[in-house]
Structures are given as structure tokens and as C-alpha cells.
Amino acid sequence: MDYDVLILGGGIIGCAVAYELSKYNLNIALIEKDYDVANDISFANTAIIFDGSEAENDLMSSLEFRGMNLIKSHCEKFNLSYKKVGLLKVNLNETKAYIIDDMYEKIKIREIDGVHIVNNEEISKIEPNLKVNASKALYSENISIISPYNLAVSYAEVAVDNGVNFRLEEEVIDIKSISKGFKVTTNKNKFTCKFVVNTIPNEVFNDEHNEMECNSKNKKVRCILLDEKLEENINTVIINYIDEDTFIINVPCVIGGNLIGIKSDKILSFENDLILSQNSLKNINRESINSIFTEVYNQSNMFIDDSNxxxxxxxxxxxxxxxxxxxxxxxxxxxxxxxxxxxxxxKRDYIDKKREEYVFSNMSKEQKNKIIALDKRYANIICRCNNITEGEIVDSIRRPLGARTIEGVKRRTGIGLGGCNGSYCNMKIMKILAREMNKSILNIVDDSMDSKILVGRIKEFNEI
Ligand SMILES: Cc1cc2nc3c(=O)[nH]c(=O)nc-3n(C[C@H](O)[C@H](O)[C@H](O)COP(=O)(O)OP(=O)(O)OC[C@H]3O[C@@H](n4cnc5c(N)ncnc54)[C@H](O)[C@@H]3O)c2cc1C
Structure with a gap:
């Protein structure tokens, strides 16, 4: 057999599985079709870590509660931000006030600590900038925000350092049972293995071994990403129920600014979305908006199909x-x-540690001088919005499973996520990527194979 275990799909689940299994004496590979792991994670670079209080059923609730505690300890271990921000659930429709009480009763049965009903005065104390007139709300003090991409990459880096083989740019096209194992065919290779862990979502890849039906309940959520320079930022996660089909969610981003999501079955104009958003953040205007995009909001239950x-x-x-x-x-x-x-x-020699990385903007003056003395590239600021240095970009490329694309560098370092949206630094990132990977700048891509930035030369200079 080529491998003991083949993990299919390099999203956050695949990376977490690779991390957990890398501590065993197993020959493991992870197959991912893209250039990078966790490429499908929402680019807004923030995720809420839930505590199980809002989950539809008890199974999801217990998975969330367990996951929350694990993520907290993993973020500590990998030196990642885990920001406890709390969550306020507000229902402005007084005739439906019982919804909050019903939710609270469910939470009491689930015995989740740190969740309370709060009154109008308490709401203002928790979130002074929330301008709503609600008589009560459900408040969970457990809720945190993290950078999910950094977590996935950390899992992957530790797994690589402990011998997991990440096979990027390989697409699984077939999985067949063979005697005592499986044959997995990709667009490049054929592998045999004893065990398959398939994390590729059913919607994108289905195979004969998947016996369970996945009842997808997908809705669209329109997202507005706000500038970090708002006068009155909201620092808590707010879910504001407008009616049965519509809610607005406001999430503070790890890197600053706010993300507003509008889930509604109705097709609304941008102006309507803006008015709805002003329900929780009064001072939003067109100028404070950084970008607008639509994402899929999935609500189906998760389960581990172990029927085979x-x-x-x-x-x-x-x-x-x-x-x-x-x-x-x-x-x-x-x-x-x-x-x-x-x-x-x-394994006896298992190392449960991520290689150190330096975030220049978080360093003291003494630390900055020390690192510049070691490596002059830390003195070259590439991103003026977020003070990100050439040293950090080079490190993001040279790390285990380092960045291969502009998006990979951006997500690992935070470059390009500032006010200029990359207009100042994109070209510089491309040049560094080309130099470090010994590639022509014409072959540097944004995030996928068909996302080349430069299509060709218009004049033959010696260098660009
Ligand atoms: C708008 C939005 C907001 C969200 N907010 C939160 C939040 O606040 N909190 C939270 O906990 N979660 C949140 N989520 C959920 C979460 O971000 C995603 O559901 C999660 O990242 C999915 O991870 P995954 O590993 O299951 O799947 P994916 O990330 O989809 O990973 C599957 C991988 O398989 C690869 N693949 C596909 N086909 C093949 C093939 N044939 N061969 C090889 N590889 C293949 C893909 O390239 C991909 O990398 C949110 C999701 C969305 C859409």
C-alpha cells in the first residue's frame, strides 16, 4: 500500500484530521485540488466560535461546545488570536419576544454556562454603540472570534512537520474498493491505501461509498465588509432578528472593522440592505463599505458517516x-x-508545536531592532496600511506548506487587507513570490490555476 491513511480535501476539517492523526506512526497523505489549504474559507478572515447554545439540535450543540474548548487551547498553543467578544441575540419584534425565552430554556437544559437573558440597560452596557430599543436579549459571554484560515494553516504546518504528505494541486476523480483497502485516482496519480477519510463536501464530489443523504438547507447571505475606521464600532457579535425569514448578523473582524451579514429570503436592493444594516450600526454609510459579496449559509446537520x-x-x-x-x-x-x-x-518524536513566526507590527521597538539586525528584510515595509514587512512575506512562502499564491501570502500575513485593498502592494508581492519560487512573474497566480494576473509582456524589458 502507498499510504496507511489518505485524507481527501484540505479544508479546515481535512487539516484538523491531518493534525490529529500526525501523532501516530502512520504513513499519511492529504490530497487537495487547490494550490493551498483552506482555500474555501470565507475571505473575510473572521469566524465566530460558537458555544453550542444556538445549535439546532443537541448533537451539534455538544460538537460545538467541545470544538470551542479545543480551539481555545489550540489558539493558545499556536499563538493565534482568540478574541472573546460575546454574542447578543436581539429580537426587535415585541410580539415574538417568546423566541428569546424559548432559546434560553433550551440552553438551560443543555447546561451551558455563561448565557443569560439581559434587559435594555444591560444591553447598552454590554454594547454601548448598539442603537436598538429592545426590552431584552440573550447574551452569551462565551462567543469568540478567530482567524479560521490561520488555524487551518497551523494544523497543516504541524502535520507537515510530523510527516504528513500534503499533495496540493491534485484532484480526486475516483475512489474504488480493493482487497484490504482503496484505490484513489487523482488527475495526476493512482494511490492505494488502507483507510480513506473523505472530507470533500458531498455537493462537489460524490462517490459510491457515500450512503447517507445530505439534506442541504442552503440559503444566501449577503455580506458587507466595513472599514475599520468607523467612529462607533460594534465589538460584540450581534444577531438581530427582523422577522421569521430575515436576520442581520454583525461580526467584529479579527483584523479590525466589522462584517455585516444579511440573511433574507427576499431579494433586496443594496439600499435596502444598507437600511437593514443601520438597524444595528447607525453610522454605516456608503463610504464606510470596503467590499460586498454573497456567501452560502449552510444549515444542514454534520455527521460522520462511518457505515463503511x-x-x-x-x-x-x-x-x-x-x-x-x-x-x-x-x-x-x-x-x-x-x-x-x-x-x-x-510517535515518540512527535512535535506538537508550530514554527515561530514574527508579526512585525505587534513587536516592541527593541524586538523590531533585534529582528532587523538578524534579517534586513524586516526593515523593508511592503504593506503601508498594515505595516507588513518583506521578512514576513518571505517567511510565509518558506514555511512548511508555504504560500504559493498572492492570496496565500495575503491570508497568512494580512497584507492587502488594509485600506488600499492591495493596490499598492500586489505587484511587490508578485515579485517576491516569483523570486522565492524561482518562477517567471507571468506565472504567478492570484489563488487558482486560472487566475493569472499578468497575461503577457507588452514590451521586452530585462526585468519587470
Ligand atoms: C458565509 C460563511 C460564514 C461562515 N461563518 C462561520 C463561522 O462564523 N463559524 C464557523 O464555525 N463556521 C463558519 N462557516 C463555516 C466554515 O467556514 C466552512 O463551512 C468550512 O470552512 C468548511 O470546511 P470543510 O473542510 O468542510 O470544507 P471545505 O473548506 O470546502 O474543504 C473541502 C476541500 O476539498 C477540496 N476539494 C474539493 N473537491 C476536491 C477533489 N475532487 N479533490 C481534491 N480536493 C477537493 C476543496 O478545494 C476544499 O479545499 C462559515 C461558512 C460560510 C460560507
Whole structure:
């Protein structure tokens, strides 16, 4: 067999599974079709870590609660931001005030600490900039925000350092059972393995081993990303129920600014969206908007389909708005299932540590001088909006499973996410990528194979 375990798909779930399994004496590969892991994570670079209080059913609730605690400890271990911001659920429709009470009763049964009903005065104390007149709200002090991409990349980096082989730019096209294992065919290779963990969402890849139906409940959510320079920023996650079909969610972003999501079955104009958003953030105007995009809001239940466990096949099914939160809990469940199926032992030389990285803008003056003395590239500021240096960009490329695309550099370092939206630094990132990867600048892509930035030369200069 080529591998003991093949993990299919390099989203946050695949990376978390690779991380958990990398501590065992197993020959593992992860196959991902894109240039980078976690490419499908929303580019807004923030995710809410839920506590299970809002989950539709008890199974999702317990996965969320477990995932939240694991993510907290992983962020500490990998030195990633885990910002406790709290969540206020407000219902402005007084005739539907019972919704808040019903939610609270459910939470009491689930025995989740740190969730309370708060009155109008308490709402103002928790979030002074929230200009709504609600008599009560449900407040969870447990809710946090993280950068999900950085978490996924950290899982992947530790897995690589512990011997997991990440096969990027390979698309799985077929999975077949063979005697005592599987044959996985990609667009480039054929591999045999004893065990398959398939994390590719059912909507994009289905195979004969997937017996469970995934009842997708997908809705669209329109998102508005706001500038970090608003006079009155909201620092708490706010969910504001307008009516049965519509809610507005306001999420403070890890890197500053706010993200407003509008979930509505109605097709509304941008002006309507703006008016709805002003329900929670009064001072939003056109000038404060950085970008607008639409995302899919998934509400189907997640489950680990282990109906073929004895043959060596597990599939993660379902798509859910809290998938980042539950990813580490799912990974641990898979670890347990594999332990029952294969005779595995722990590695003696396992290193549960991410290689150190330096965020120049967070350093003291002394630390900055020290690192510049070691490496002059830390004195070359490439991103003027967020003070990101050439040293950080080079490190993001040279790390295990380093960035190969402009988007990869941006997501790892935060470059290009400032006010200029990359207009000042994009060309500089391209030049550094080309130099570090020893490629022609014409072959540098934004994020996928068909996203080349420069289509050709218009004049033959010696260099560009
Ligand atoms: C708008 C929005 C907001 C969200 N907010 C939150 C939040 O606040 N909190 C939270 O916990 N969660 C949140 N989520 C959920 C979460 O971001 C995603 O659901 C999660 O990142 C999905 O991870 P995944 O690993 O299951 O799937 P994916 O990220 O889709 O990973 C699957 C991977 O498989 C690869 N792949 C596909 N086909 C093939 C193939 N044939 N061969 C090889 N590779 C293949 C893909 O390229 C991809 O990298 C949000 C989701 C959305 C859309």
C-alpha cells in the first residue's frame, strides 16, 4: 500500500484530521485540488466560535461546545488570536419576544454556562454603540472570534512537520474498493491505501461509498465588509432578528472593522440592505463599505458517516455555518474511530508545536531592532496600511506548506487587507513570490490555476 491513511480535501476539517492523526506512526497523505489549504474559507478572515447554545439540535450543540474548548487551547498553543467578544441575540419584534425565552430554556437544559437573558440597560452596557430599543436579549459571554484560515494553516504546518504528505494541486476523480483497502485516482496519480477519510463536501464530489443523504438547507447571505475606521464600532457579535425569514448578523473582524451579514429570503436592493444594516450600526454609510459579496449559509446537520468503517472508509457529511467551530471535535472523533479499526501507536518524536513566526507590527521597538539586525528584510515595509514587512512575506512562502499564491501570502500575513485593498502592494508581492519560487512573474497566480494576473509582456524589458 502507498499510504496507511489518505485524507481527501484540505479544508479546515481535512487539516484538523491531518493534525490529529500526525501523532501516530502512520504513513499519511492529504490530497487537495487547490494550490493551498483552506482555500474555501470565507475571505473575510473572521469566524465566530460558537458555544453550542444556538445549535439546532443537541448533537451539534455538544460538537460545538467541545470544538470551542479545543480551539481555545489550540489558539493558545499556536499563538493565534482568540478574541472573546460575546454574542447578543436581539429580537426587535415585541410580539415574538417568546423566541428569546424559548432559546434560553433550551440552553438551560443543555447546561451551558455563561448565557443569560439581559434587559435594555444591560444591553447598552454590554454594547454601548448598539442603537436598538429592545426590552431584552440573550447574551452569551462565551462567543469568540478567530482567524479560521490561520488555524487551518497551523494544523497543516504541524502535520507537515510530523510527516504528513500534503499533495496540493491534485484532484480526486475516483475512489474504488480493493482487497484490504482503496484505490484513489487523482488527475495526476493512482494511490492505494488502507483507510480513506473523505472530507470533500458531498455537493462537489460524490462517490459510491457515500450512503447517507445530505439534506442541504442552503440559503444566501449577503455580506458587507466595513472599514475599520468607523467612529462607533460594534465589538460584540450581534444577531438581530427582523422577522421569521430575515436576520442581520454583525461580526467584529479579527483584523479590525466589522462584517455585516444579511440573511433574507427576499431579494433586496443594496439600499435596502444598507437600511437593514443601520438597524444595528447607525453610522454605516456608503463610504464606510470596503467590499460586498454573497456567501452560502449552510444549515444542514454534520455527521460522520462511518457505515463503511470496517472496510476503512469514513466520510464527513453535511455543511453547516459552524463547521470551523466543530472541526477539531470531528477530527478527534475520527481519530477514535481509526483507533478502533487499525492497530496504531503514537510517535515518540512527535512535535506538537508550530514554527515561530514574527508579526512585525505587534513587536516592541527593541524586538523590531533585534529582528532587523538578524534579517534586513524586516526593515523593508511592503504593506503601508498594515505595516507588513518583506521578512514576513518571505517567511510565509518558506514555511512548511508555504504560500504559493498572492492570496496565500495575503491570508497568512494580512497584507492587502488594509485600506488600499492591495493596490499598492500586489505587484511587490508578485515579485517576491516569483523570486522565492524561482518562477517567471507571468506565472504567478492570484489563488487558482486560472487566475493569472499578468497575461503577457507588452514590451521586452530585462526585468519587470
Ligand atoms: C458565509 C460563511 C460564514 C461562515 N461563518 C462561520 C463561522 O462564523 N463559524 C464557523 O464555525 N463556521 C463558519 N462557516 C463555516 C466554515 O467556514 C466552512 O463551512 C468550512 O470552512 C468548511 O470546511 P470543510 O473542510 O468542510 O470544507 P471545505 O473548506 O470546502 O474543504 C473541502 C476541500 O476539498 C477540496 N476539494 C474539493 N473537491 C476536491 C477533489 N475532487 N479533490 C481534491 N480536493 C477537493 C476543496 O478545494 C476544499 O479545499 C462559515 C461558512 C460560510 C460560507
Amino acid at each position: 468503517l470496517e472496510d476503512g472508509y469514513i466520510r464527513i457529511s453535511g455543511n453547516n455555518y459552524a463547521k470551523v467551530t466543530i472541526a477539531p471535535a470531528i477530527a478527534q472523533e475520527i481519530e477514535e474511530k481509526i483507533k478502533t479499526n487499525m492497530n496504531i501507536t503514537k
